[in-house]
Amino acid sequence: MMGWIIVFLFVLICAAVLITLGKMPRATYEITAAALLLGVAGYAWQGHPGMAGVTVVPIEKPNSFDDDMIDARNQMGERFGTAREWLIFSDSLNRAGKHGAAANYLRNGVREHPDDPDLWVGLGNALVVHADGMVTPAAQFAFQKAADLSPEHPGPPFFLGLAYAQSGKIDQARAIWTELLARSSEDAPWRADLESRLATMEQIQPSLPMTPESPAGQ
Numbered sequence: 001m002m003g004w005i006i007v008f009l010f011v012l013i014c015a016a017v018l019i020t021l022g023k024m025p026r027a028t029y030e031i032t033a034a035a036l037l038l039g040v041a042g043y044a045w046q047g048h049p050g051m052a053g054v055t056v057v058p059i060e061k062p063n064s065f066d067d068d069m070i071d072a073r074n075q076m077g078e079r080f081g082t083a084r085e086w087l088i089f090s091d092s093l094n095r096a097g098k099h100g101a102a103a104n105y106l107r108n109g110v111r112e113h114p115d116d117p118d119l120w121v122g123l124g125n126a127l128v129v130h131a132d133g134m135v136t137p138a139a140q141f142a143f144q145k146a147a148d149l150s151p152e153h154p155g156p157p158f159f160l161g162l163a164y165a166q167s168g169k170i171d172q173a174r175a176i177w178t179e180l181l182a183r184s185s186e187d188a189p190w191r192a193d194l195e196s197r198l199a200t201m202e203q204i205q206p207s208l209p210m211t212p213e214s215p216a217g218q
Contacts, residue, residue: 083109083118090126099130110142120146121155128163135163154180154190165197170205174198 086109093102103126109119124142128135140160147156157180165173177198184191 082113082116083122086113086119087122090122094126094129099126102126103130110145115149117146117150117153118155120149121153121159124156124163125159128159128166133163133166135160135167135169139163152183154184154188158190158194165201170201171207174201174207177201 086106090102090105090109093099093105103123106119106123106126110116110123113119120142124139124146127139127142131139143156143160146153150156157176161173161176161180164170164176177194181191181194181198184194
């Protein structure tokens with residue numbers, strides 16, 4: 001109801017202004033009035049004056065960046081070297097909810113240092129955060145680039161698996177983490193955390209039992 005009242009008040013104000021200040025001939029008044037009525041008719045046909053307002057949610061979600069990711073990343077190699085300064089600043093952008101800016105900043109980082117696997121891992125993480133947890137082709141490329149540069153680096157498979165787990169793709173995450181665990185040394189600083197995550201995953205969604213292979217020729 002309030003929407004209609006506002007519409008009619010707007011029409012009356014427009015008409016009063018035109019009559020007072022317009023100094024137009026009678027024929028022009030008639031055309032103008034017809035145009036206003038046509039606008040009201042169109043609003044009545046396609047508008048929704050009784051519909052409640054909708055709150056617009058910002059695209060960037062403040063404070064959605066998980067600081068636990070930084071702790072895990074620190075265990076996997078970026079505490080020193082070229083990547084550190086780039087990643088620290090991108091982390092501050094993520095904490096402020098500026099996920100797009102964080103990803104763009106690390107894109108510049110890998111342009112300047114294309115052979116740094118830690119920067120590529122950081123870019124993959126930033127792209128996943130910016131996509132609300134989805135593993136985009138760009139994020140997959142970043143993780144794969146890091147793995148190609150440093151095949152023994154635990155970061156690419158760990159964080160790719162984490163992204164898959166957070167997006168509900170449990171089987172993919174389990175496969176990647178199981179392979180990473182198999183090649184991790186017993187004293188690897190990330191091993192206990194990885195074992196805990198796999199155990200929790202197994203409780204939530206147990207893996208399917210292996211089907212024995214049939215003997216050849218049967």
